[in-house]
Amino acid sequence: MDRALEQYRYQPKTDSDDRPIKHKWDKAEPGFDYGRDDHPEGMCPRTIDRDTAERILRDGIPYSPQGWPKSHPKWVFNIHEGAVYKAVETVPGRSYHGFPCPGPRTHPRKADMPKLIKAKLLERARERDCLTEIESWFNEYP
Secondary structure, X not given: OOHXXXXXXXXXXXXXXXXXXXXXXXXXXXXXXXXXXXXXXXXXXXXXXXXXXXXXXXXXXXXXXXXXXXXXXXXXXXXXXXXXXXXXXXXXXOEEEEEEOOOOOOOOOOOOOOHHHHHHHHHHHHHOOOHHHHHHHHHHOO
C-alpha cells in the first residue's frame, strides 16, 4: 500500500438521501454505461461495498500529470477482480470516488490513463497472478 494514500477516503457522489448517484449499477460485473452522451461511464458491480472501494483506493497507484498544481494525486489507479479502476477527486485533497476504466486512449473531452500507468498495472497483475484477466480487460476496453 502506498502510505501516502492512507489519508484519503472513498466518498461516492451522492444524492440528498446519501445514495450513490454515479458509477454503480445492479449488475454483478463491472462495465460501462453507453447511454450517457458520447463518453461511456464506468459502472461498479453491486458487489463492491464501501470497505472494498476504500481498500482499492488506498492500495492504488497514484498519478498526477506534469503541471498538476495540487499536493494530492489527480488520479489513483488499481486492479480488482479482473477489472481496472480509476479514482478521481470527490472532495479535493480529502476524498475520491472510483469506477471501471478503459486503457490508454484519447478522448476529446477527458484525459485518460497514461501508458506508464498501464505498464504499472500489468506489472501489478503479474505479481498478483491475474495478468490474463487484466490483459483481457485492456483488450476488451482499449
